[in-house]
Amino acid sequence: MRKSKSGLFHFAAAALPAAILSLGSAALAESAAPSCDAGARQQGGLLYCTGIAGTIVKMDGKPVAKLNPAGQATIGLERDAPSSVSITLEDANGQSTTETIEIATRKDDYREITGLDCDKVDARTQEQKDHAGRSWVKKVAAFKRFNEGAGFTQGTIRPAEGVMSSPFGPTRKYIGVSAVTGEPCDSVSVHRGYDIATPVGTPLLAPADGVVILGDPDLYYEGGSIFLDHGQGLVSVFMHLSEVDVEAGDVVKAGDVIGKTGNTGRTTGPHLHWSVKWRNTASDERDGDFYIDPALILALDEGN
Numbered sequence: 001m002r003k004s005k006s007g008l009f010h011f012a013a014a015a016l017p018a019a020i021l022s023l024g025s026a027a028l029a030e031s032a033a034p035s036c037d038a039g040a041r042q043q044g045g046l047l048y049c050t051g052i053a054g055t056i057v058k059m060d061g062k063p064v065a066k067l068n069p070a071g072q073a074t075i076g077l078e079r080d081a082p083s084s085v086s087i088t089l090e091d092a093n094g095q096s097t098t099e100t101i102e103i104a105t106r107k108d109d110y111r112e113i114t115g116l117d118c119d120k121v122d123a124r125t126q127e128q129k130d131h132a133g134r135s136w137v138k139k140v141a142a143f144k145r146f147n148e149g150a151g152f153t154q155g156t157i158r159p160a161e162g163v164m165s166s167p168f169g170p171t172r173k174y175i176g177v178s179a180v181t182g183e184p185c186d187s188v189s190v191h192r193g194y195d196i197a198t199p200v201g202t203p204l205l206a207p208a209d210g211v212v213i214l215g216d217p218d219l220y221y222e223g224g225s226i227f228l229d230h231g232q233g234l235v236s237v238f239m240h241l242s243e244v245d246v247e248a249g250d251v252v253k254a255g256d257v258i259g260k261t262g263n264t265g266r267t268t269g270p271h272l273h274w275s276v277k278w279r280n281t282a283s284d285e286r287d288g289d290f291y292i293d294p295a296l297i298l299a300l301d302e303g304n
């Protein structure tokens with residue numbers, strides 16, 4: 001099932017010499033010009049950088065990544081990233097290179113939906129609020145754990161059988177009136193994951209190698225959840241699971257069964273919600289991290 005390492009690069013860097021198509025070798029990376037000109041160059045996508053270990057990568061002047069001991073790093077691109085970004089790689093010897101990378105725009109759907117039950121929005125009872133609070137603390141702690149790894153450069157396995165039921169990116173504005181107070185309310189949400197329609201109990205596969213940083217059967221909104229750190233700041237988040245078969249610290253390989261999909265937490269029906277969080281490896285501040293589009297990562301590995 002796994003593709004060759006070079007498969008990743010055909011998407012954005014088909015013209016590069018074969019010698020630098022491998023991400024896995026620091027020696028090769030050092031012999032080539034340091035660059036972030038590979039990956040999914042689209043809003044919501046991901047740039048792959050290669051160069052000398054320890055190099056700091058800046059995007060439009062802001063540090064966004066540090067190359068790992070293998071000379072690799074990733075840079076996430078926000079949903080509303082500009083159409084062009086300036087990338088500077090500064091190694092420990094003071095050598096610096098700058099490149100400009102064009103970013104393709106995306107067109108996400110926007111929809112207003114009426115009929116929201118205002119009296120059921122978010123946690124309401126003290127018990128629900130306590131549960132949501134405990135869940136939030138666990139998530140924040142998990143996202144502070146970093147492991148080395150190849151990211152998605154070895155290829156990406158679709159984490160469950162089934163058709164996509166909702167893409168990453170659409171904005172939904174839900175509008176309603178409270179039956180209790182008569183007050184109007186609304187709730188705006190952006191879908192930051194990739195949903196796969198799955199019957200409860202469908203095997204959940206690790207899409208790439210990684211280390212589990214959270215395995216919890218009962219987060220308030222997310223239900224049964226697994227956070228899997230693939231390295232280079234990239235974390236797969238799986239929600240609404242009926243079964244969680246791993247715990248924090250477990251090392252898993254691409255294709256390993258790590259749980260079962262379900263209908264737990266706040267859902268509208270059985271499905272797997274898969275999101276991929278990109279974290280800034282040049283900073284200890286976690287508030288600049290964000291979710292990228294899993295479909296773009298799958299596309300890097302399919303049909304290229």
Ligand SMILES: [Zn+2]
Pocket residue numbers: 166191193194195272273274
């Ligand atoms: Zn979802």
